[in-house]
Amino acid sequence: DTGVSQDPRHKITxxxxxxxxxxxxxxxxxxxxxxxxxLGQGPEFLTYFQNEAQLEKSxxxxxxxxxxxxxxxxxxxxxxRTEQGDSAMYLCASSPRYSAEKLFFGSGTQLSVL
Amino acid sequence: KQEVxxxxxxxxxxxxxxxxxxxxxxxxxxxxxxxxxxxxxxGLTSLLLIQSSQREQTSGRLNASLDKSSGRSTLYxxxxxxxxxxxxxxxxQNTGNQFYFGTGTSLTVIP
Numbered sequence: 001d002t003g004v005s006q007d008p009r010h011k012i013t014x015x016x017x018x019x020x021x022x023x024x025x026x027x028x029x030x031x032x033x034x035x036x037x038x039l040g041q042g043p044e045f046l047t048y049f050q051n052e053a054q055l056e057k058s059x060x061x062x063x064x065x066x067x068x069x070x071x072x073x074x075x076x077x078x079x080x081r082t083e084q085g086d087s088a089m090y091l092c093a094s095s096p097r098y099s100a101e102k103l104f105f106g107s108g109t110q111l112s113v114l
Numbered sequence: 115k116q117e118v119x120x121x122x123x124x125x126x127x128x129x130x131x132x133x134x135x136x137x138x139x140x141x142x143x144x145x146x147x148x149x150x151x152x153x154x155x156x157g158l159t160s161l162l163l164i165q166s167s168q169r170e171q172t173s174g175r176l177n178a179s180l181d182k183s184s185g186r187s188t189l190y191x192x193x194x195x196x197x198x199x200x201x202x203x204x205x206x207q208n209t210g211n212q213f214y215f216g217t218g219t220s221l222t223v224i225p
Contacts, residue, residue, distance in 0.1 A: 004157075042118070042156070042203055042215030056211060091157055102148065102191070103205075103213060105157035 002026070004106035006092050012112045015083055020078045021109045027092030032075050033103070034067055035091040043091055049075060082113045116141045116208055120216035127194055128224050135189040135219045137204035142182050145207045149178050149189050152201045152218070161202075162189070194223045 005024040013019050025032050030051050035043035046065065048056040051072035064082075069075040079086055089108045117140045127133050137147070146165045150158040162171045162178040162188070170179040177190040187204055203218040 006157075008159070033213070035215075040217065040218045042205075045212050045214075048211050048213075089155075093158075102160040102163050103150075103158075104160070105150075107157045 001028070004092055004094050004104050006090075006106035006109050008109060009107065010110045012114065014114050015055075015082060015084060018078065018080045019082055019111065020076055021090055021092075021111075023075045023077070023092030023106060024073075025075070029096050029104070030072065031095045031097070032069060033093045033095075034075070034077050035093065037089045037091055037098055037108070039086075046077070046090075060092035067105045078088055079111075082111075084113050087111055116144075116206060116212075117216040118204060118206055118214050120202075120204060120219050122147050122219060123217065124220040125224075126222040126224060129194060129196060130211040131194050131223075132190070132192050133194055133221070135191070135202050135221070137187040137189070137216055139185045139187075139206045139214070141206075141208065142185050143209060144182060145209050147178075147180055147187050147204060147206050149176075149187075149212070150203045150205065152203060154201075158203065191221075194221075196223045196225050 001005040007022045032049040037043045047067050049069040064080045067077045091108045093103045093105045119138045121136045148163045149161045164180040175192040180187045192212045201218040201220045205213045205215045207213050
């Protein structure tokens with residue numbers, strides 16, 4: 001069990017640039033979640049995949065955000081035309097088939113938009 | 115929409131003290147509740163999961179209780195240690211797939 005892996009750990013970008021983050025879930029987990037967390041706040045739901053299907057997306061997520069999970073394995077989260085308000089920790093989590101199981105989080109990608 | 119509140123926001127205790135962290139939620143139709151620990155700049159680690167049909171779960175010095183009808187959960191930490199210093203978050207999962215998190219309690223255990 002290698003855990004949930006996220007890459008990169010840190011990303012600094014200029015406003016207006018596009019960024020992409022990657023998440024590799026635990027291999028047998030078919031559910032994958034993306035969350036965003038700002039300082040002093042709890043994680044905020046962004047989107048959820050079951051296998052390769054994106055089943056839920058937060059209404060708060062602007063059209064600049066897109067996520068994919070090709071072949072139901074790793075996932076990418078892309079932010080286009082970044083804004084300073086996008087600065088946050090982006091967390092990925094996975095869980096096994098049954099929804100009563102625990103969430104396993106990666107270490108996150110810290111995004112700073114200058 | 116489910117709202118999760120954690121009180122207190124911060125707590126400082128001397129080593130060896132027992133303590134209780136509180137979590138409340140507005141919609142009692144939950145599937146489960148989890149308590150997490152988060153160290154600075156890191157991801158979250160699941161500590162305890164309580165399914166909606168359960169009243170409590172225990173792991174080592176940790177005990178979590180759930181009163182679904184009143185929308186409350188507590189995390190009890192016995193004989194606190196400096197290594198317990200972290201932020202503790204609770205999260206509820208409704209019958210959908212979203213998990214709703216509280217803002218956490220920042221715990222400092224003073225040696």
